[in-house]
Amino acid sequence: MSVTYLEAIRAAQERALADDPRVFIYGQDVGVFGGAFKATKNLAAEFPGRVMDSPISEDAIVGMAIGAAVEGARPIVEMQFADFSTCGLNQIVNQAATLYYRTNIPCPIVVRLPSGGTVGGGPFHSQSMEAIYSHYPGLVVMTPATVEDAYSMLLEAVAIDDPVIFCEHKLLYYHLKADKLPDSAMPAGKARIARAGRDATLVTYSAMLHESLQAAEDLVEEGWQIEVIDLRTVKPLDTDTVLASVARTGRLLVVGEAWPWGGVSAEVIARVATEGFGLLDAAPVRLNAKDTPVPYHPDLWAAHRPTATAVAARLRQLLTQ
Amino acid sequence: MITAASDTAIAVESMDNPDIARRAFRTMQLSRAVEDKLASLYRAGMIKGGVFLGKGQEALSTASSIFLRKGDIFGPCIRDQAGRLAFGDTVLDTLRTYFGSAQGPMRGRDGNIHRGRPRDGYYAMISHLGSMVAMVGGALYARRQRGETGVVGVTSIGDGGTSTGAFHEGVNFAAVEKLPLVVVVANNQYAYSTPNNRQFACADLLDRAAGYGIAGHKTDGTDPRACLETLNRAVQAARDGHGPQMVVATLLRLVGHGEHDDAGYVDAGLRKANVGRDCLDVGARQLLEDGLATTGELAAWASEAQAEVEAALDIAQREKGPDPESEDWHALSTERLVDGYFDAEEE
Structure with missing residues (x-):
């Protein structure tokens, strides 16, 4: 029995949904279809009304998550590819990242970015966006490299009261495996x-x-x-x-x-x-x-x-x- | 602090109550009084940064939020001083934010029209137009998910803001989700200096409502009575579960984009036309016609508004700004995740 990096991401979201009624998932094709990479496979059936398809509107996807977070929700939004997060950049860097500093109200959203290059990905399905988001104050930027970290850091990202940009690498999705999901983890921010x-x-x-x-x-x-x-x-x-x-x-x-x-x-x-x-x-x-x-x-x-x-x-x- | 939008609004939300027109007019007067003060403070060099006023838009703005209750959400835009006051913002917090007072809701970290108290449903706009539509929509989505019913969100924008991608994405998302969102579009003829004919090519911005599959309402933004009637209908429809409502009001901005702008580009014909009427003049006439106020009352209310502004100014001017030394300079609420390197570098 082994678990892949992608399965760990799915399992973390499943556990977050199960553990916390405030969590919901929103993004393109994340519902019944289960996501372009199947990171939300079966979650819509398991958690009715909490894993919802969005229009192809990255700006609105992030903007809606910010509003929901202000009202106490813990949204996880999926950008289908990290590259498309530039279409939601304004909401991420100007709305989510500034909210706490400006208003003293935290913005607990997680933006999942399927990142990095894969064979045949080309210019618009391969980008690594961590530097852009790290440049802006008010964001936490995670870049997990292992199955264990993909799981535990995503769970931690949901628990953090601040916006987290979760850069998960597509090249690791299927081939990177671990024996099991971790029981404990190093905290974010520690190398x-x-x-x-x-x-x-x-x-x-x-x-x-x-x-x-x-x-x-x-x-x-x-x-x-x-x-x-x-x-x-x-x-x-x-x-x-x-x-x-x-x-x-x-x-x-x-x-x-x-x-x-x-x-x-x-x-x-x-x-x-x-x-x-x-x-x-x-x-x-x-x-x-x-x-x-x-x-x-x-x-x-x-x-x-x-x-x-x-x-x-x-x-x-x-x-x- | 939200007060006016809460209990008092619940008591008078019906248009059948004649007090709504009186209260709306007093809010318009108060808004005009504080904005006139802001303009003179700006000219006197007492405000750092810009001053952005809603003169001429008070009727529409007041109507936008006066039917909201405690627990509703308001995401105002640039020219919503009146609507902010109707929702429960105060003259004091207005002046505090312009002065950058540490006592104000933004604590000197943001200024002028970028103020709010999100915990009270009063969202603080960012400058990027259209961005608040999805945010207010998301708030309504979360409320619905929590099982709350009867909640309404109102957000407003100008003719120029409707051209942004964010506006389109936000309204479309709200329509798909059938959210109880009212989008108020103040077509004040110019986006900064750009006239309508360089902004959009549809015959009427209201046409867009049909494109999104949502209800549309047209109103005369210079007419307080019409604005109240229209917004009462729109807010009620949203509250009753009929999905997003788009209100398009026609009016003219009676000031520049900001006080730095003399608005010399505004067509003189528009100023003289019906669209260029001052809604405060129209409102005063309507109250007198309807026997809802006397000239003496109108004058007394104006004096009271003036006095309220002066009293608030007296307080706000004496308050201290934020202290750069005691600022923590952290943009995250989670202390352990602050990149401490930059703190250490300064030491």
Whole structure:
């Protein structure tokens, strides 16, 4: 018996609906159909009237969730693909993210973003949006990389009184498996050392954790021990765990699937350069997707995003500097 | 603090009660008094940022919320000073928000027309037009899900705001869900400087109601009696379960977009036409015609409104603004999820 990343997301929503009558799910095709990825499969039947199809109106989907949250509900809204959340961007960043600061009324909504690239996804079904949402004050941005985190962090997201952008990676949906759902979890906001090492710190999150772990494994034969940190939430960013690791290793590589300009990798490096300059034995480096739209053809796509091979190559450069 | 919208509104919500017209007119007078004061404070340089007034729209705005009860929801727009007061906002909180007082509902964190008390059903608009439609709709959705019936939400917008995608998405969603939402469209002929003929191509904004499959109501926004009758009907229909209602009122903004704007672009012909009437003049005439007030009463009410504004100004002006030193500078309610890095960086 095993459970996939996607099943964990479905199970978390099922449990949230069962445990809390204030929870409801709203989004395109989430009802009887069960969602484009089946993340809400059978939930409409199990919880009548609480898992509802919406029109193709991302702005209204988020706006309605905000109003419902003010009235005490705990809405989970699904953007069919993270890319389409730009059509709801205004409600997310101007209404949800500012509500507590302006009015002292919290806004407990969860916006689920099926994120990241998959084979053949192309420019508009592949994007990683975490940097955009992290830029705005007033949002929590989660980027779970494991089945366990997909489950426990989504449950925590529903319980948090503030708006949570939940970036779940589509590439992990079906192939990433765990033996069972977790009974306990690290709280959001805390990074996890996914692999201990002494020679360099590799900070990453979401699907890039798995490319990074593979790269670290590949470098063992060459005698290198890479410490891999899974950020889990990119906002808040657990700077302390990163700095403590860099203090041990003296070298830093940050890997992200998102575009390079001004993103999570840039933020991590800025903080380490500012707070831990003296800890570094080499200039900190990053590896991101290329600065173009996400391409359609599998060969282009595989070269566009960081892979284990590319991560390993970048690590070798860093380690010999 | 919501007071006027609560118990008193329940008592006088019927149009059969002649007091509704008197109360509406007094609200219009109070709104005009506070806005005239805001305009002079602006000219005197005593208000930071803009001043955005609803002069000429008081009748429609008052009618928009006067039939609401405690537990209903009101999501006003830019030119709804009168409707805000009718729903229970106060002159004091109005001035506090313009001054940025720490005692005001927005505590200096937001200003002017961006004020509300969401816990009381009084939502604080953001500047992005159309955004409040889905939000008020979502609130009604949650209330219904909780088993509450008879709740109504009113939100308002101008002719220009109807061109936004958010407006379309919000109204369409409300229509699909058959929510008890009243959308009040004040067609004041100009969106800032842009005239109707550069804003939309349908013959009448009311045509849109049919497109959404919801009820539409047309009214003369310069006529307080007509506004009250129309909004009474629309709010009641929503309350009775007949789904969203769209009210389109025709009127003219009698001021600039903000006090920085002399509105020189407004067609002089419109100012002289019926649409350019001042609804306060029309309302006063109607009360006298209907024997609902005497000239002495009208004058006394105006003095009382003036006195209320002066008293509130006296308080608001003496209140302190927020203290940047004691602000926590956190945008999340969950302390443990605040990215503490930026706090530490400043230390």
